[in-house]
Amino acid sequence: MNWKERFESRDSALCVGLDPVESRIPDGVSVAEFLDAVVEVTAEQAACYKPNIAFFERLGLAGLTLLAGLVKSIRERGIPVLIDAKRGDIASTATAYAEAYFGGPFDCDALTVNPSLGLDTVEPFRDAARARGRGVFLLLRTSNPGAAQFQDASEPILVEAIRAEPAYGAVVGATDAGAGARLRAALPDTLFLVPGFGAQGGTDLRPFFDARGRGALVNSSRGILYAGEGGTWTERKDAIREAAKVARGTIEKARRDG
């Protein structure tokens, strides 16, 4: 099973984003307990998990220790983990990052990478991914309002590079369904990571899937993690379980439509 097949093996296209914000976690529950519980109650619905490392870096060394353990424990359940780190640097620095995430201390199944410094800077990630059967999601179209500002210009070159390389997936924000349709047409076989669904405003998901209704992982972070905010911890766990179920259902519907 190659890396794409692992990410598509669970009969779900829901990627559960793990973005811990201390102030939104129930009183008396640690960040580690919170995330363990989230994984516990959503595992049945999740295609994969996507911890966003920024939220762990903000928690300092304790947060990064937690992340390393969390990634390991999710993978031990047989569920793939994609770390959203948007790393990107040149030459030996890119190699150092690749080694940190593929086989290193934050060992994961796939990593988001920013290719904007030039395709030569992505090669160390690609080579490390190839060697270990991992994936590299290149940022192609993010879900922020200013995404077009620089990404329009780089798109044609990136599309060509992604089409040619099985180790590459692509980040394609849910907020622009037109871009989704255009990029899906250009990249019929590429696995898309689709952020920006729900909280950020993306609604029309069909264009991001391929003709068979496959090929996309739709991320939801806050909409699941902070469901039931204000309730008791027990109520919140139920709300989180339910939110994951609803999100998966919405995504399933979009996959089948069209």
Add this chain to the structure above:
Amino acid sequence: MNWKERFESRDSALCVGLDPVESRIPDGVSVAEFLDAVVEVTAEQAACYKPNIAFFERLGLAGLTLLAGLVKSIRERGIPVLIDAKRGDIASTATAYAEAYFGGPFDCDALTVNPSLGLDTVEPFRDAARARGRGVFLLLRTSNPGAAQFQDASEPILVEAIRAEPAYGAVVGATDAGAGARLRAALPDTLFLVPGFGAQGGTDLRPFFDARGRGALVNSSRGILYAGEGGTWTERKDAIREAAKVARGTIEKARRDG
């Protein structure tokens, strides 16, 4: 003293890059001891230090613990620290990164940031930097062979944004003196971080400085850290001290020429 003045207060334009590679550190010397010694013997020559976080992430939690302590100890000497992290993400994730580096667990004087996802994604870094008197070095022209591939297209918009914002500096690779001259003319008052001098092939430094021979921090990492490789630890410390002195001398000469 604003953040630029802090970086230019030490009568030196040498930025000492800290890129620890375990296999190149003397036997029996820990990474922490090695970096402490590097700082000790180069402090007199250094305008600032630039740890590249990729090399610490590769070392895992021990490496990141070391980084946090190292940054603190250098700043306690009164020497500014710029963390080369090339972070960049959207919305609340950008805020999380900004909080990790400005006032957070990896508290530093300036941070390198990748603006390629759109200028809206840089605003959280800008706001955090403004609030705390810190700096944000935007990647404008990196020192890798493929730098022009996407960076040519984004340059005009970035130049305009950098010119308008005192919290922004710019990364301008030493490997392209023509780009240095063009960007210096466009940004007469901006502090440049100039990587790629020495090991990566940059030689003509004058264009990166302003008319008064100021406004640039020229980075050297491997050329200093691994000077005297193969010798005893005592010999290597002497070689590192000497390499920093020579690098600073070369840079001083370039500042005065022209």
